[in-house]
Amino acid sequence: MSSRGPLMSSLAVVNGLVWPPRHRATAVAVMGDRILATGSDHDVRAQCGRHTRVIDARGGSILPAFNDAHVHFLMASRSLAELDLYGAETQGEVERRIDAYAASHSGPWVIGRGWFYSAFPGGTPAVELLDRLVPDRPAYLESFDAHTGWANTRALEISGAFSTGVLKEAAMRGVTRHIPARSRDEDLEALRAGMRVAAEHGIGSVQEAGEGQDELELWDALRDADELTLRVRLAFDMVPGLDSAAWKERLTLYDDLAHGRRNDAWIAAGILKAFADGVVESGTAALLDPYIGTAGRGEPQWAPDELAEAVKAADARGWQVQVHAIGDAAIRQALDAFAGATIELRHRIEHIEAPSPLDLPRFAELGVIASMQPQHAEPNRNLLEIWLPNLGAERAAFGWPWRSILHSGARLAFGTDWPVVPLDPAASLHVAVTRQTRAGKPAGGWLPDQRLKLAEAVAAWTFGGAYAEHAEDQKGTLADGMLADIAVLDGNIVATPTSELHALKVTATIVGGRVVYES
Ligand SMILES: [Zn+2]
Known part of the structure; x- marks a missing residue:
């Protein structure tokens, strides 16, 4: 290569619409694992040599690769080989899928996930039903949100669990710890x-929302074998019930595990994950006032000052903290815990399904990132027939208020919570800007004031995710010197009607300058 000529790119994507569209660029040049330049096709082709690989975007969109700020990647990857009940709207459909799976799989257990509460009368499945469908072996099927388990009698007998067959939150462990463990090779394959x-x-x-301390070794093995096609940041678990000395001891262990990984571009650490509550559907999200039709308010997982104390100790040692908080009481407890914490650490609240309107301005005031998953707010039967009636219309009117939070000056980071909903950014963008199902229901959208502009939603899926993991100087935008992480979509995203956003398909994915997918 001439030392005077222009730098030659190793890879180029041309003939597209480079995000954001206001820059009017049509092409991106990549050298090694970094972006060399963005510009016109003409400019970028001038930096292409004989050895440059050129990808034609065919008029599609060239975006920063998506950054999913909240996933359960190992759990979801394992479930790819198991029974999938996601999207089954009726009990009949659930039964059909269980039947078909059990008939064609001979394993010692029937394991699966994804059922909607709304598929069953009263929002709860029955042990007798699963006994009828799977009489010959233990069966354990998790709800779509991973907060409720449905077991048959064989599974309950093995577990010695005394239960109606429906297990909420921590009670799920009573059965799951008896499910035969997956081998390390099975996990790597998953x-x-x-x-x-x-x-x-x-x-x-992707940003793994918990159990990261147990996954480091698996991800390291994939990196050592040069098999990584995805960057991951692993959150370590922060659990209630430890006294101050025990928590500090745990933090010391975590400090050791995270050593040298705070800024690792492939397998990063530096954040802790806590659950403040459960979910609205099963009545375990923590509310300020009772659920409709009961006296229960849900159970906070942490004692009143316990969460704040644990956050304080972690914050003092430079740990970022993310707290799952769905009910208004849990969201308030998390915000209270972050009041007085270090703003630069960018603490986060996850989900934010039913906040009190009084707390919305506090995200911006405290510098707390709102990490939300738009597909959770898809106005399907589960939302309209279980989630909404459990809260009542008055509280539901503030459901997933991402636009209010963004416009108050707070930061948004979007994701899926896979396997809770499919790992599908296009489907997520669709709900973020329409507040509708892909069938366009309800007309005009559910709580349409909370619809985002497309640019806001794309930002939350790219820059926002990077900001939420302290990496916005490395990824999340397509600019010279940034990591070459790029998604090419088959359509012009700006010209696509919002009702069709969910149908956009990825034609190429580039991570670290390497093409990891091409359709
Ligand atoms: Zn989650």
């Missing part, structure tokens, strides 16, 4: 399959 799903959907980075 992660490879999960990475393929991510690549097919234009995802370059």
Whole structure:
């Protein structure tokens, strides 16, 4: 290569619409694992040599690769080989899928996930039903949100669990710890399959919301074998019930595990994950006032000052903290815990389904990132027939208020919570800007004031995710010197009617300058 000529790119994407559209660029040049330049096709082709690989975007969109700010990647990857009940709207459909799976799989257990509460009378499945469908072996099927388990009698007998067959929150462990453990090779194979799903959907980075301390070794093994096609940041678990000395001891252990990984571009650490409550559907989200039709308010997982104390200790040692908080009481407890914490650490609240309107301005005031998953707010039967009646119309009117939070000056980071909903950014963008199902229901959208502009939603899926993991100087935008993490979509995203956003397909995904998917 001439030392005087222009730098030659190793890879180029041309003939597209480079995000954001106001820059009017049509092409991106990549050298090694970094972006060399963006510009016109003409400019970028001038930096292409004989050895440059050129990808034709065919008039589609060239975006920063998506960054899913909240996933359960290992759990979801494992479930790819199991029974999938997601999207089954009726009990009949659930039964049909269980039947078909049990008939064609001979394993010692029937394991699966994804059922909607709304598929069953009263929002709860029955043990007798699962006994009838799977009489010969233990069966354990998790709800779509991973907060409720449905077991048959064989599974309950093995577990010695005394239960109606429906297990909420921590009670799920009573059965799950008896399910035969997956081998390390099975887990590695699962992660490879999960990475393929991510690549097919234009995802370059995921942020694993918990259990990261147990996954480091698996991800390291994939990196050592040069098999990584996805960047991951692993949250370590922060649990209630430890006294101050025990929590500090745990933090010391975490400090050791995270050593040298705070800024690792592929397998990063530096954040802790806590659950403040459960979910609205099963009555375990923590509310300020009772659920409709009962005296229960749900159970906070942490004692009143306990969460704040644990956050304080973690914050003092430089740990970012993310707290799952769905009910208004849990969201308030999390915000209270972050009051007085270090703003630069960018603490986060996850989900934010039913906040009190009084708390919305506090995200911006405290510098707390709102990490939300638009597909959770898809106005399907589960939302309209279970979630909404449990809260009542008055509280439901503030459901997933991402536009209010953004416009108050707070930061948004979007994701899926895979396997809770599919790992599909296009489906997520669709709900974020329409507040409708893909069938366009309800007309005008559910709580349409909370619809985002497309640019706001794309930002939350790219820059917002990077900001939420302290990496916005490395990824999340397509600019010279940034990591070459790029998603190419088949359509012009700006010209696509919002009702069709969910149908956009990824035609190529590039991570670290490497093409990891091409359709
Ligand atoms: Zn989650």
